[in-house]
Amino acid sequence: MQPKRLMTSPETPLPQGAGLWRQGWYRHARTMASPNFNQRPAGARVDLVVIHSISLPPGEFGNGNVQRLFTNQLDWDAHPYFQSVRGLEVSAHFFISRTGALWQFVSCDDRAWHAGQSAYRGQNQCNDDSIGIELEGLEGSIFEAPQYETLASLCAAILQAYPVAHIAGHEHIAPGRKLDPGPGFDWLLLQDSLALPNRYFPRLA
Numbered sequence: 001m002q003p004k005r006l007m008t009s010p011e012t013p014l015p016q017g018a019g020l021w022r023q024g025w026y027r028h029a030r031t032m033a034s035p036n037f038n039q040r041p042a043g044a045r046v047d048l049v050v051i052h053s054i055s056l057p058p059g060e061f062g063n064g065n066v067q068r069l070f071t072n073q074l075d076w077d078a079h080p081y082f083q084s085v086r087g088l089e090v091s092a093h094f095f096i097s098r099t100g101a102l103w104q105f106v107s108c109d110d111r112a113w114h115a116g117q118s119a120y121r122g123q124n125q126c127n128d129d130s131i132g133i134e135l136e137g138l139e140g141s142i143f144e145a146p147q148y149e150t151l152a153s154l155c156a157a158i159l160q161a162y163p164v165a166h167i168a169g170h171e172h173i174a175p176g177r178k179l180d181p182g183p184g185f186d187w188l189l190l191q192d193s194l195a196l197p198n199r200y201f202p203r204l205a
C-alpha cells in the first residue's frame, strides 16, 4: 500500500532568521522610527556590523535623549552640550540601553546615518552596507553585562539574516576621527558569545 501523501505546500525554504525579522525590523526591539535614513545603494551587500557608544550629555544615562536625537526630537536648548550636536540628523539601526533594553530606529534593509566618513575592508562609506548598533555609554568606559547579552543575541540574529562577515567599532572604520566604543568595550567577550573566528573582528591591539 502506498503511504498516504501529505498535502504540503511547495517547499520554499524560509530564509534563516525569518520570524525574527520583518522587512529589516527585528522582532525583539522596541520600534521608534527615525526619518534619518535612505535607501542602500542597489546591490549593497550588508556584510559589516559597526559598534558605537553614545550618551547625551556624555556620561548621563537613561534619559531618553539618544532616542530623541535619532528621531529629531531632541530639544537643543535643554543642555549646553546639545549645542555641539545642534541640527545633526543622525541615526543608527539600534540602541542598547545600560539595562540591555533594545530600540530600533531604521530597518536594516535601509541605510542609517551612523558611520560618517569611513572605510573598512577596502570599501568607503560604510553606511552603505553596514548595520549600526549604539551602546549607551561613554567612550573608554566599560559597558554593562545586560548590554553584552542584548548585543550578542542581536548580532546572532543579524548573522542569521544578513551576510555579515565583519564586526568592528566606529574607531576602526574611522580611525583618528572616532574613538567609540573605545578600550572599555570587551571584544573578546562579544567574540566568545558569538563563537566567531578572529577574521570577523578587528585586529585587537
Ligand SMILES: [Zn+2]
Pocket (backbone or CB within 6 Å): 051, 052, 053, 114, 170, 178, 180
Ligand atoms: Zn560612533
